[in-house]
Amino acid sequence: MAETADAIIIGAGIQGASLAFHLTERGMQPLVLERATVAAGATGRSSGMVRMHYDLEAEARLAWRSYAYFRDWGHRVGGDSGFTNVGFLQMVPRHEVEPLRQNVAMQQRVGIITSIIGADEVRRLLPGVVIDDDQVAAYEPLSGYADPTQTTGSLMAGASARGARLMQGCAVTGVRTAGGRVVGVETSRGAFDAPIVVDAAGAWAARVAGMVGLDVPVNVWRHDVAYVRRPLDIPRHIAFIDFQNAFYCRPEGESLTLVALEDGNPLQGDPDAPVDSAAIGFIERAAERIVQRLPDFARAGLHSAHSGQDGITPDQRPIIGPAGPDGFWLCCGFSGTGFKTAPAIGDSLAHLITDGPSANTDLAIFRLSRFATGELIRGEHAYADIWR
Numbered sequence: 589m590a591e592t593a594d595a596i597i598i599g600a601g602i603q604g605a606s607l608a609f610h611l612t613e614r615g616m617q618p619l620v621l622e623r624a625t626v627a628a629g630a631t632g633r634s635s636g637m638v639r640m641h642y643d644l645e646a647e648a649r650l651a652w653r654s655y656a657y658f659r660d661w662g663h664r665v666g667g668d669s670g671f672t673n674v675g676f677l678q679m680v681p682r683h684e685v686e687p688l689r690q691n692v693a694m695q696q697r698v699g700i701i702t703s704i705i706g707a708d709e710v711r712r713l714l715p716g717v718v719i720d721d722d723q724v725a726a727y728e729p730l731s732g733y734a735d736p737t738q739t740t741g742s743l744m745a746g747a748s749a750r751g752a753r754l755m756q757g758c759a760v761t762g763v764r765t766a767g768g769r770v771v772g773v774e775t776s777r778g779a780f781d782a783p784i785v786v787d788a789a790g791a792w793a794a795r796v797a798g799m800v801g802l803d804v805p806v807n808v809w810r811h812d813v814a815y816v817r818r819p820l821d822i823p824r825h826i827a828f829i830d831f832q833n834a835f836y837c838r839p840e841g842e843s844l845t846l847v848a849l850e851d852g853n854p855l856q857g858d859p860d861a862p863v864d865s866a867a868i869g870f871i872e873r874a875a876e877r878i879v880q881r882l883p884d885f886a887r888a889g890l891h892s893a894h895s896g897q898d899g900i901t902p903d904q905r906p907i908i909g910p911a912g913p914d915g916f917w918l919c920c921g922f923s924g925t926g927f928k929t930a931p932a933i934g935d936s937l938a939h940l941i942t943d944g945p946s947a948n949t950d951l952a953i954f955r956l957s958r959f960a961t962g963e964l965i966r967g968e969h970a971y972a973d974i975w976r
């Protein structure tokens with residue numbers, strides 16, 4: 589007879605782990621099935637930026653609620669997320685200064701600690717930066733970055749301590765249904781029964797959704813990341829996103845800086861493609877961008893580079909909610925920004941799964957049906973697509 593769980597979560601990335609953690613807070617004992625190891629997908633490759641600047645209020649709210657976890661991880665979750673508060677700057681081209689102001693105003697209404705600052709203040713926060721005197725940026729003093737693998741591991745540990753089960757090296761190969769509802773899954777290690785099955789399979793999410801006949805618009809998005817060793821006279825710096833030069837940066841420990849590009853991230857690849865190396869030419873492009881903003885980095889040396897793959901949707905927002913047969917749920921399509929919001933998403937989704945759709949509405953905007961009805965999500969004061 590197949591082993592039975594209250595719910596089965598497919599994928600032990602940050603989303604699967606956060607959902608497992610929050611389901612156990614609500615008294616459920618989920619089974620998390622992971623084809624490889626915890627954080628083997630996008631999560632283990634993530635840049636781990638934790639900031640609240642979004643052009644969509646629903647995401648800004650999720651990021652702000654999640655920040656409360658990162659700030660107080662040991663107490664809220666247990667273990668350590670590796671959160672490091674270095675602050676965060678959002679820089680934009682001139683034609684996006686007005687949306688920047690509007691988005692900061694929206695974020696302030698949400699309660700986020702953020703403000704618009706002038707060029708002198710940017711220079712104080714990021715010594716050596718090239719910025720015009722009349723330019724502005726958004727500044728979040730509380731933001732920073734965390735360690736995605738550690739974060740996921742501690743959520744999984746917290747879930748396990750309350751009765752969740754994790755099976756690594758266990759690939760789901762089919763989802764079983766009977767009478768229009770899910771009853772369990774087939775895996776490389778046998779069958780498991782559950783009345784609820786959640787697709788948290790990252791770049792593989794469309795493949796998993798196809799197991800119940802669902803066609804979800806989740807493509808594969810590939811993103812390269814480099815670490816450079818800073819010259820000794822450049823101290824640890826603030827994290828920032830620079831839309832004007834289409835790249836972002838954050839420090840890593842005391843001597844490294846992570847740099848990645850906002851453009852040229854390939855789509856439509858194979859979720860199983862190897863991610864150990866960055867694309868040819870990426871390092872050179874990344875070096876050019878950072879030196880435009882921070883000329884002192886011309887003296888930096890390459891430490892390492894890798895790639896990662898996430899699921900991406902046509903509006904670059906996730907798909908979260910019930911879909912297909914009764915008991916089947918989607919939690920996927922995080923489009924390169926789903927690390928920082930995972931704590932609040934896991935909490936809200938656990939709420940929905942245990943108490944029903946009317947219990948929590950902050951995820952309603954992310955329903956799958958928006959693609960069929962042409963209601964793609966757009967920020968209230970939208971920037972250009974994040975990943976061009």
Ligand SMILES: Cc1cc2nc3c(=O)[nH]c(=O)nc-3n(C[C@H](O)[C@H](O)[C@H](O)COP(=O)(O)OP(=O)(O)OC[C@H]3O[C@@H](n4cnc5c(N)ncnc54)[C@H](O)[C@@H]3O)c2cc1C
Binds near residue numbers: 626895
């Ligand atoms: C390089 C990179 C940098 C990023 N930087 C940031 C950032 O700075 N800040 C931010 O907020 N977000 C960032 N993101 C996005 C963020 O990391 C992802 O949105 C998030 O990690 C997605 O988590 P997930 O749990 O949905 O997917 P994943 O972490 O990919 O987890 C899915 C898991 O499902 C498993 N799986 C797949 N199919 C099956 C199956 N059939 N059976 C069993 N298991 C299966 C996989 O092995 C995988 O472990 C970045 C992403 C990348 C790739």
